[in-house]
Amino acid sequence: MWFLVAVFFVATLGFLVVWWLVAKMKQPRSLRDWVLIGLPTASVLLLWMLGWTVIPHFFGRPNSAGAAGDMFGSITSLFSGLAFVGLIVTLVLQRSELSLQRKELSETREEFQRQRFEARYFSTLNLLNQHIRNMRLPSDEESRDLRGSAVLEYFASELPNEQDPDLTLGAHGEMQIAQYLQLYDILFEPNLGPYFRLMYNCVRQIENSGASEEEKEAYSKILRAQLSSPEVKLLMFNCSTSWGEEFKPWVEKYRLLKHLPREFKEHNPWLSSGFRHLEE
Template identity: 30%
Template sequence: MQILISLALFAFVCVLLFTAASQASVRKGSKRTNLLAFWGFAGVAVIFALYFISIYLSWWEVEKDLAQTMGPFGDSFGPLTSLFSALAFAALIWTVVLQGDELQLSRKELALTRQEMTDQRFESMLMRMLEVHTSIVSDMDVRAGGNVVVSRKDCFEHLLMQSFLHRQHNIFKKSGPSGSVPDSFNTYQRSPQTDRISLAPDEVTMNAYEETYKENRNDLGHYFRSLYNILRFISESGREDKFDYARIVRAQLSDYELAINCLNCLSEHGVEKMKPLVEEFSILDNLPKDLYLSEGLMARFDERALKTPKQTA
């Protein structure tokens, strides 16, 4: 009979462990389904019932007169005591394992919450910086001659196609023999014979931009400082998806803005700080070919600046 009860206990432990493994992660609403405890109590009750029935029916070698055989009767609980002590120890270990799983899950949820908060702070700060940058562009105004004032994003077209090219033409004209302009210099007229905005010598082009910048430094200086800080903020964030945020910034730039940024990156105002960021995020990828500078000037850029690298999965 002792062998049968031992086998029953072994079977019960197996059922108990199987139930624990299958139900440990089951939830209904906010409460854990505690089938493990139910089967535990039920199993203990059944085993004790079987034990007392076996004694009462003389299945166990214990005298019926319990008053005279109290010592042997108490000793008869030895095997059960050992088994239940082992079960209690196993339950303690299982509780520790469950608590460890819960703690690990809590840590993961906390890490996700922190990441979400970090993402929200980053995106909120970036949106505020873009709003400030948009207001800076909205406040830009350039006098186009007489009482005509060009404002907002139209400023960049005027600065490039009128102010910059006019200065480039004048500088090149003064540097030519007897103040003449070679036939090859047709940039100012933007002849269909060329697909670039600058065929003048590189030094002439950069001198023309420097004069344009100095005349409009109040607007251009503020604009470039704002754009630089936005790109630097994205670059220093250390995010794996920072290029996606840089795309958002790049999408806000018009064609003429890109051309002005191209010139600025090659000047003393942007070659050290702005140019590396423009190359890192391929800001000039959308620059139209007819607004390219000379081949020599464009060659100063890393190829990343003009072409978005393929994203690897």
Template identity: 25%
Template sequence: MKVHANQIDTSPKWRSLIRDFKRLIAISLIIAVCAGLMYAFTFRGGLSTDNGDWGTFGDFMGGVLNPIFGFAGLMALLLTISMQSEELNNSTRELRNSAEALKEQGESLKKQNFENTFFQLIKLHNDIVNDIDLVGLNNKQTRGRDCFRVFYERLRAVYNNKWDMGISERDKIRISFERVYHKSEGDLGHYFRNLYSLLRFVDERGKSKEDKQFYARIIRSQLSVYETGMLFYSGLYGKGKDKFKPLAEQHALFDNLDSSILLNGDNHRDIYAAGAFSNREAGTTNSSSSSVNAACDTAQ
């Protein structure tokens, strides 16, 4: 709130001080008049032409009035100093309030810029999804999010093929995903890169853990069931393992994931640390992720 200098003149405190000071001046003048009248009645006579008489009168009036006017002058000086001090304090408060208002305005602008960029990335994500199209048998065309059902059915079909007895479950998933990804790399590569950029933006630019969780929920709400399935297994392939997977665990990207969509149900949940499935664990499981994956590899 702004504090103006003219508020000093109208505040009850200063009105009272100025009123008292005016009373002091009036009393001083009354005393001066009374002293003059007392002198006149005590030493009756007309106006003297003798310098000595005037000197005596001046000494009398000075002795009576000098202390009074000196005291009044001191009070006036103290009042002026006090008013200047109050005005300085008001100016300091005004500057402090202005600085706080500018800080709040800056924070609000940062948040506005963040959200503008965030929702632009969300829009870009949806545009990328809507631009995907596949042409199947009999020139049947599939567009948008329905394409991820096709991608996931291809992934499941490759995964369910017969494999050599010695191959690990992790390698089986990785090879299956590689085959599907390379067949549609133009569409899937663009999709995965943009979603990674979106998660990374929230991770690096989000102000607090609560803010990051809020924006991560918005990202999750954009994903269909089959998109979530494809993203889940992208964490075992190429750069997804080193870049996307830690962010998914950090921000609970697979919170409320239905295990029935996974290629081997709950048995594949151990691919990710617990933070990928719960906001309560998110942000605290980066160090445990490697140990979980190591345990899975050992078991396989």
């Protein structure tokens, strides 16, 4: 009689615990969740009920209430041990979960930094292209003023070659640079000054982005693909002067003069020899 009452009490208590757990869960449970909740509860109830039949079979029925309580001491010890093991497993799982969360957080932070870099980089690249479109060079003749990329083409056409008859024979690069700087101060600076500074900022952002070398190369190719032949010529001259000495190592690293016209390189062998990637 007392056995049936105890079984009913424990079964009722187990049902109430499961019902309370389910009520606390806001989202609907799947079959797997019900199994994970119900299987341990049923296992505990089954093991408890077996204790009433298996233990007395080997050790005989208890003669007092104290002996009946002691009969389940082994089961209590078993569950205490299992609870300790469960605690250790929980700590291990939490540690693994925290490790995964830190990894995801790191990846999220890297992705955010990459997106922020790309936003700044392409914004600066857009400013560079916008500056080119807004370039304007007044004309002294009756023809229209030069605008946009036509200004860069005109500047490039004014660059002195080594074979220029106006240069002293054998003077080579020194005279070329001196003549370029003179043209820069008189004619080029209002347009080319902001132009080169914007380009320098584009490359500096790539260099300081924290991206891998392969990614940096990919970003630099976007810039390099937009450089026209006149722009490459002007960049070579600028990086051969004191104005571009800080920019030159990055021009070398990212091979920004790669598409320098072959004829122009042949007409300016002294200046071209100052850039290693042009000799490859």
